[in-house]
Amino acid sequence: MRITNGEPPIRGDLLEIVDIQAPKAHRLEISTNRDFPDHLGATARRHPDITIRIGIEGLAETNDSVRGIRNGFEWAMRSSHALRDVGVDDLGFAVTIQVDNAHDLLNLYEFVSAEGAEFAQAVPQNSYCHTDGNEIHGVEAVQVAIHCFIGVFLRSLRPREWSRAYPNRSLVDHVGGAGGASRAWLRRTLSSSLGSARGGYAELGTSVYASRTTPSLAKSARRNGQRRCAPNRSNSASTVAVHKGGAY
């Protein structure tokens, strides 16, 4: 069972909700963005066996730029450490892959892994974010980022990571649409980039920066005076509209 956003801890009765729902699910997950207010802390202390996923979009600069939250990365880290300290073991970070953060994702993944936390990915979606205007820019870069993840997961020594590779493969197809990279291009890129972890990074960085031909989501959000879930309407050839949810 997943308790999700807006931002669940903003509800003053989160503890009450979890008290009721915890006996009904083997695994109860709370998705949160950054803060560690008393509500979440009290909930975690009473139910340390819950799953918590903290939304994050990259290392500090990328995260704060994409999310439009000052010091959001720091607070995510503080929250993670505080939750660990009260005994929450199933703790992780969730990232929405887009061109604004594709260059930072493997660094973020390794940072999160070094902290011993889980890492979940999704791509931007429309629907309950109260928008149908979200578009994925730099589709090729996003696809390469996801493919790099697939390579990293398959090389992992943790079997749990292997199973992450498959849903990421579906994300590649989902993101691709009509404006995506051709299979042949991806094969060429990946054959040179996934041979080694370092190669993957180098190729990823090149691809991402080369494809930054559209205004970034964050810049667009700032221009529109919006803070989150900002739609970005560009007609670039490497932009594809997202018509259905692509998260897993």
Add this chain to the structure above:
Amino acid sequence: MEVNVITTYRCNARCGMCSIWQYPTRRSEEFAPALLEKLPDGISRLNITGGEPCLRSDLAEIVDILTTKTTRLQISTNGYFTERLERIGRDNPDLEIRISIEGLAELNDRVRGLRDGFDHAMRSFTALRRLGVGNLGFAMTLSGENCRELLDVYGMCVHLDCELANAVMHNSFYFHTEENKWGDTTDVEKAMKSFICALLSSRRPRARARAKDWLRAYINLGLLSTVQGKPRLLACRAGTDSVFLDPWGRVLACNGSAQPLVMGDLNTQTFGAIMASPEAEEIRRLVRACDRSCWMTGNAVPAMRRHPLPALKWVAAAKWAVARGREPRWG
């Protein structure tokens, strides 16, 4: 014997508590790596520092020479130049690397004057860990400005399972400043005492890491004394148990003095001749009479190795006190 090699006074950071960056050395006057061949073998610990050592294009050559001189080679860096560190780490996975940060992202970048400095530090950390560099850690210089984030940084290091070396801001010729002032130390002392208690009740998973935390608590007791203006916990043996090599090839007793305490010049003398020279003996006399009471890793750890008993006794008593919910004896 521990040797600290100051490779350069060039630095890309713009730290508020250190003015090295305002007085950079010229590339042409910095020692050539071959000079380091004159250092003796069997050095117990060698630290490559700066300025920012990654700004030296011949850093790999320096590392290659120094790895033959010691079993513990450490690089102190701000972690900004990830690719250069990767090249070094790939060839030398036994290196110890300490990345300087002054807090979490916003505070670090403000104090160090480095845009995205925290992110660069994290990228270097993850890249080096991926390459299998086993002994990684962060280093933090405590001041009134960043003391509030000391426990946050420590928490991060615990969860990343890496070291945290810390110091307090100093004045000296090396930092090119005598302007650092503590003022009201209430907040700093409070943060340091909390940190010492956290170290004493370390919850790191590995026993060796916990033991290192306990001893680090004693180092921090020494730092607390420095902040409070009290005398050093242990006599300083700079010039005897530890020396510095500056970018011009001069051998100095320490980096905490008001003026450089020059023992000799490696360009024209052998290391043995310098250490046995009358000039070195005169410097050691000055060190014995020194009243600066500084306490830095470079001169505190050798003193603790020389006299381990006071540290061990204090740690045992302090752990007993903390386990019973009391404060340790603060000296």
